[in-house]
Amino acid sequence: MGLAWQWIVPLISISYLGLLFAVAYFADSHSGKSSSLxxxxxxxxxxxxxxxxxxxxxxxxxxxxxxxxxxxxxxxxxxxxxxxxxxxxxxxxxxxxxxxxxxxxxxxxxxxxxxxxxxxxxxxxxxxxxxxxxxxxxxxxxxxxxxxxxxxxxxxxxxxxxxxxxxxxxxxxxxxxxxxxxxxxxxxxxxxxxxxxxxxxxxxxxxxxxxxxxxxxxxxxxxxxxxxxxxxxxxxxxxxxxxxxxxxxxxxxxxxxxxxxxxxxxxxxxxxxxxxxxxxxxxxxxxxxxxxxxxxxxxxxxxxxxxxxxxxxxxxxxxxxxxxxxxxxxxxxxxxxxxxxxxxxxxxxxxxxxxxxxxxxxxxxxxxxxxxxxxxxxxxxxxxxxxxxxxxxxxxxxxxxxxxxxxxxxxxxxxxxxxxxxxxxFAAAAQFAPPILFGIYWKGASRRGAIIGLVAGFIVWTHTLLLASFALSGWIPESFLTDGPWGITWLRPHALFGLDIFDPITHSIFWSMLVNISLLVGVSLFDKQTAVERIQALNFVDVFEQGAKGGDAYLWSGSVSTFDLKRLVARFIGPNMAEQKFSNFIKINRLVLPENGQAPSRLVAFAEQRLAGAIGSASARIMIHSIVKGEEMDLEGVMRILDQTSQVIEYSQRLEQKSAELEAATQQLKQANTRLKELDRMKDEFISTISHELRTPLTSIRAFSEILHDNSDLALEERQKFLGIVIKETERLTRLVNKVLDLAKLESGLMEWNTVQIDLIQITKDAIDTTSKLFEQRSVKLEITLPEKPIMLYADQDQIQRVIINLLSNSVKFSPEGSGLVRIGIRREVDGIGLEIEDNGPGIVEDEKIRIFDKFHQVKDQSGENLLGGSGLGLAICHRIIEHHKGHIWVESEPNQGATFIFILPTTKPKNS
Amino acid sequence: MNHANYNRTKHRLIALSIAGFLALNYPMLSLFDWLELKLGIPVLFLFLFGFWGFFILLTAMVIENSPGEER
Structure with missing residues (x-):
């Protein structure tokens, strides 16, 4: 082996570390930007x-x-x-x-x-x-x-x-x-x-x-x-x-x-x-x-x-x-x-x-x-x-x-x-698990509980693993392991209380987790948390909930100037950085700084957070505390403020709600009042009208009866003629009284309805037959456009027929004699089917279109004693009948262009009505 | 993303995690504790690595199929 490995290897090691440093340097120069690695x-x-x-x-x-x-x-x-x-x-x-x-x-x-x-x-x-x-x-x-x-x-x-x-x-x-x-x-x-x-x-x-x-x-x-x-x-x-x-x-x-x-x-x-x-x-x-x-x-x-x-x-x-x-x-x-x-x-x-x-x-x-x-x-x-x-x-x-x-x-x-x-x-790090996991899911976990649990767990760990490892390597006498410390056998590190079925790690984990968790939970259950603890517990556990944050700002009730606050933060993160962070925060939150230089409590909370980033939350708290004059609030103070605030908010919300309700009610009352006045006025009118209407036939009946009574020598022919008038006027009176009674029945819900399947076409034809005499009398032409096929509906046959007759006779009444023309046809809408009846009379002004369906209402320009529906009840009755069938009735008209009355009935079968 | 979806994904993941913990512990593991080679690999090794890979696949599928962003 010719290569001098004892120099090559360290050299390569150092070079490699240098390369790492280059990577780090490169990444740092891109940090915080969009190109961040x-x-x-x-x-x-x-x-x-x-x-x-x-x-x-x-x-x-x-x-x-x-x-x-x-x-x-x-x-x-x-x-x-x-x-x-x-x-x-x-x-x-x-x-x-x-x-x-x-x-x-x-x-x-x-x-x-x-x-x-x-x-x-x-x-x-x-x-x-x-x-x-x-x-x-x-x-x-x-x-x-x-x-x-x-x-x-x-x-x-x-x-x-x-x-x-x-x-x-x-x-x-x-x-x-x-x-x-x-x-x-x-x-x-x-x-x-x-x-x-x-x-x-x-x-x-x-x-x-x-x-x-x-x-x-x-x-x-x-x-x-x-x-x-x-x-x-x-x-x-x-x-x-x-x-x-x-x-x-x-x-x-x-x-x-x-x-x-x-x-x-x-x-x-x-x-x-x-x-x-x-x-x-x-x-x-x-x-x-x-x-x-x-x-x-x-x-x-x-x-x-x-x-x-x-x-x-x-x-x-x-x-x-x-x-x-x-x-x-x-x-x-x-x-x-x-x-x-x-x-x-x-x-x-x-x-x-x-x-x-x-x-x-x-x-x-x-x-x-x-x-x-x-x-x-x-x-x-x-x-x-x-x-x-x-x-x-x-x-x-x-x-x-x-x-x-x-x-x-x-x-x-x-x-x-x-x-x-x-x-x-690993076993040491596991001691952090209980305070963290309980801490983020259970608000009740308290500081004392966490401290006691941690310390106890750590002591068990030290005894069963750390000291045991010293004993194994000979730094502590081996008897520590075999006989226990001071010869107390139930304290043997690998067999606490004689538990010797586990390997050392499992043994240590079992005991340390047991004491850690049970003390954390046990102590917390009997503990009373301070204000900061309660607020932080809330911030941690409910972090995902809206509005959970924000209790923090209440904690600083003392006074401190913005200048002092900024200077303190600058000491730890540098003056330029501090200046920048502060002005950013004030701008983003649109804080208005008071004239006297006092820092708002939100700014104090912000400064504490910035400091926490540099020196940790505990130290940051101490630092802020050192410059804020006046006491930090105690538990009761903070809670009182929080409670009061929430109470006031709730109260004012309730108040707002109440006043909104009140306003709506007033509005409704006003409308109802207007309507009542209108109804009252109409009733007066009606009574005068109806008195007039009742008096007219009564007057003629009385007049002719007196003639008959006083003149016993009247010719038979004349006597017959007068009696005929009396009978006709009596019939008119009866009709009028019947209508008033019908309307009263409809209004009070006493009307008996006989809802069956009916054919609209057939009913319409019957109604036309019934009214054909009227048309002849006033020589008004009737144009009928009805389909051949029947149209089946669920309704009360007599009542619907009454509506049609009423509308037809109305149209005849308002059509000009001689040149009158009435058209009748089928009308289809999304929510049902019905009839439309058009005349070429004087038409109806906009204001009247809705009110003509009111009871007691009479079309203003009506005149002539022969009008059958002059009581102002006919349309009101139609309206009630159609309404009862869950349909609707309305009028389309332009003044002097005639009027079209339409009613629509639903085609679906009604649920028991 | 709406809350219901997030909760659904969350519950799936928790269930998966529990299933993984059960499958990779006693007594499930003892079912594979026999000394034999399958495909030239000891059965226990094959199960451990196979299940491991399968578990990762399931996790990836549950997470990647859920809509991301806000919870």
Missing amino acids: INNPYVYALSIAVYCTSWTFYGSVGRAAVSGVGFLPIYIGPTIIAAIWWPLLGKIIKISKGNRITSIADFIASRYGKSRGIAAIVTLIAVVGIMPYIALQLKAVATSLNVLVHHLQFGFSDEKFASPWGDTALFVAIILALFSIFFGTRHLDATERHEGMVAAIAFESIIKLLAFLAVGLFVTFSLFDGPSSIFKEAFNDPQLIDLMGFSALPGGYASWFSMTFLAMMAILFLPRQFQVLVVENVNENHIRKAAWLFPLYLLIINLFVLPIAFAGNIIFPNGGIDPDTYVLTLPIFGEQQWLALFAYIGGLSAATGMVIVAAIALSTMVCNDLIIPALLRFQLLISEDLSRIILNIRRGVIICLLMLGYLYFRLIGESYALVTIGLVS
């Missing part, structure tokens, strides 16, 4: 694949080589929960955008009343919990580097295994720390999103996938003849065949179950996953595609894990080679040095991606939720421009984190496989 679901899905760390890249094969399918739950869990990302994650993202959430600690703290305490606890758990994970990446990179160079240099001979650079892991830690600083803390505005980092992560996800597939294809199809040849060979090996079932899985189905659960929680609540899923999300709709693209990525990257693991076990049978390194050693065994190098780059991608995102996420949390609150408390932040200080704090935190990771690696790294270390971190 990361504003699409594919980059989003790829960035989520930061989930696949070197644990996946090297550790999956390692675990598969000793436990068969034991590596799979870590990828199946995320697949299952990704299916409900759209509703679940969608809600979390919506909340986070509304509250300018910068980290998972910020999210939990914001939900539970913007509490600094809970933010600090979450941060501590995250740092301690993720430490093993960072150590795992350091170990993977360092090991892969050493293994690669060693085997490239010496092949598989028995050369002594030694790192050519001394402490490789330390160098790796330093380089990764510098790199994370470049990525995450370049901006001075310290806002929450990092587009360059996301682009670089997505790029790395592609590289690691390609590298792993390349190794998989090479091993499967070049070293062997496809997957079946590998499995067939393994099938005949009594040691390997067991790996094809569940018997090889330590912990069995319980372990499978708990690992699936862990992975489901970890994919959402590991700080780095929360960072890429929620904080770096550009558009909520990207979740839709990511929900199946990301699982697909997992499926593809795992496709060759089993073939590689079995191939490695077949090729290196005696356990001389660590299965965690098969991905590197198999290509070298196949004499493909450059492929091995590519595989190494893939592993490096996986590790650096995780470290960078985790370091940025954790540094944000440590800075915002631990250090700044502490500095604020001790009043150490006196400088005017703090944005630079904040960035420097974050840089320092990143270096500390990597060094802590290195320390953990030194402490226990050698004694554990990659997967086991990773699962310890």
